[in-house]
Amino acid sequence: MASLTSISQSHTLLKKPNFTSSIPHNLSSSFTPRDFLLSKTQSLKLPQMASRSYVVSASTTETPRKRYPGEAKGFVEEMRFVAMKLHTKEQAKEGEKEVKQPEEHSVRKWEPSIDGYLKFLVDSKLVYDTLESIIDKAAFPIYAEFRNTGLERSEKLAKDLQWFEEQGYAIPKPSSPGITYAEYLKEISDKDPQAFICHFYNTYFAHSAGGRMIGKKVAQQILNNRELEFYKWDGDLSQLLQNVRDKLNKVAESWTRDEKNHCLEETEKSFKHSGEILRLILS
Secondary structure, eight states: EEEEOOOOOOSSSSOOOOOOOOOHHHHHHHTTOOOOOOOOHHTTTTTOSSEEEEOOOEOOOOOOOOOTTTTGGGGHHHHHHHHHTTTTTTTTTTOOOOOSSSGGSSOOOOOOHEEEEEEEHHHHHHHHHHHHHHHHOOSSSGGGGGGGGOOOOOHHHHHHHHHHHHHHOOOOOOOOHHHHHHHHHHHHHTTTTHHHHHHHHHHHHIIIIHHHHHHHHHHHHHHHHHGGGGOOSOOHHHHHHHHHHHHHHHHHSSSSSHHHHHHHTTHHHHHHHHHHHGGGGGO
């Protein structure tokens, strides 16, 4: 219920009363206060009073703000919702993206090669090295919240690459997809924490889900079912993920809606960069 300011009657009965209204700025510009009816009879009844205030209330209906998908459960659920929409139907039942690239097909249809997989592992390590270095240096205080989460992958990948080398494989240098993504992460981490957090979330959480499926399939096809360290976590993975979800939700509580939306909008770039690295497996 919004209240209009008091209306003062003129000292003389020859002048019409002036009405001044103060309308809350958040009401629609089309809002019009109800007409005020002040009869001459009402005015003449109180000649002894210099002024008389009338308080008139106007009833307004304010439409509640529409919630974003997943918002009721926390910001991580909002990020998950946006990310799932960027999958294809072959990759996830919630996916809406049309299949355009080889890596967007179901992993069952992949034909990986050892050389391609090594390129993928090397570029992935560069990305995780970069993410974990940024978190460690913490250009923004919120980054420090995500140190030692148990999701870190850099050391695990180093062990896997060492194993491949011991098997006689030549370890390639990082290629353009990994280098480009690492540079982009460095760039946004220094000036755009919301964008960086989007990449942090999508990189680690995607690997814990679809990434494990990819690892299992590749191991079956070209590694004689060997499970790499890249797909192993110290401790209960579901609990590690929940701990990070809680931290992400807590950090996002201090963000404005515009900052949250900016973070969500970065999801597409995250998928673009990770997709280019994933494609290396099939090269």
